[in-house]
Amino acid sequence: MDFENQKQFDKENSYIKFKDIEDSSIKYFIKDKLGIPLLNDYTDIVIPQQDSRLVKTVYNSPEFKTAIKKNYEKIKNGEFKNKSFNISFDRTQDAHLTLGNVTLYNVRIVDGYICGSLIDYYDFKRLKYFDGTSLKTTFANNNAYYQQETGRLHNYLIIFPVRIPVDDVK
Numbered sequence: 001m002d003f004e005n006q007k008q009f010d011k012e013n014s015y016i017k018f019k020d021i022e023d024s025s026i027k028y029f030i031k032d033k034l035g036i037p038l039l040n041d042y043t044d045i046v047i048p049q050q051d052s053r054l055v056k057t058v059y060n061s062p063e064f065k066t067a068i069k070k071n072y073e074k075i076k077n078g079e080f081k082n083k084s085f086n087i088s089f090d091r092t093q094d095a096h097l098t099l100g101n102v103t104l105y106n107v108r109i110v111d112g113y114i115c116g117s118l119i120d121y122y123d124f125k126r127l128k129y130f131d132g133t134s135l136k137t138t139f140a141n142n143n144a145y146y147q148q149e150t151g152r153l154h155n156y157l158i159i160f161p162v163r164i165p166v167d168d169v170k
Contacts, residue, residue: 012052018043026117036121044156063089068169080107113163120158
């Protein structure tokens with residue numbers, strides 16, 4: 001989990017600092033509404049590219065698809081403009097290990113696409129193996145949890161623009 005080393009070799013993500021986010025409404029939302037501890041101007045932001053494995057995994061996950069379908073009428077009616085809703089990914093699935101509980105912000109329809117921003121802040125909870133998680137998932141999660149608790153895990157946010165065709169949801 002050497003964040004600085006990862007940034008040098010990672011081609012699926014872009015990296016900026018919190019202060020460099022250009023969209024002031026998302027910046028305000030993150031800072032004042034989400035209540036993220038230890039957030040400052042120099043917090044790293046990881047931005048997965050639309051063709052990255054992570055974004056594809058999110059878009060294809062049952063949790064994401066269900067949340068979008070469940071909220072489709074509200075999205076269509078503009079009820080999430082500058083508002084949010086949460087999605088919890090099943091942490092027992094290895095493919096979803098990177099994300100746990102995410103926030104979808106400002107989800108709306110623009111030119112035939114459902115658009116918004118997905119925001120995740122690392123906040124690992126200790127898992128017990130018998131809670132239905134695989135040993136591999138439990139070990140990886142708890143390793144990150146202990147690093148977080150001892151201050152060795154680098155603070156960061158994952159943010160990426162959501163852009164999926166409306167026809168994929170109907």
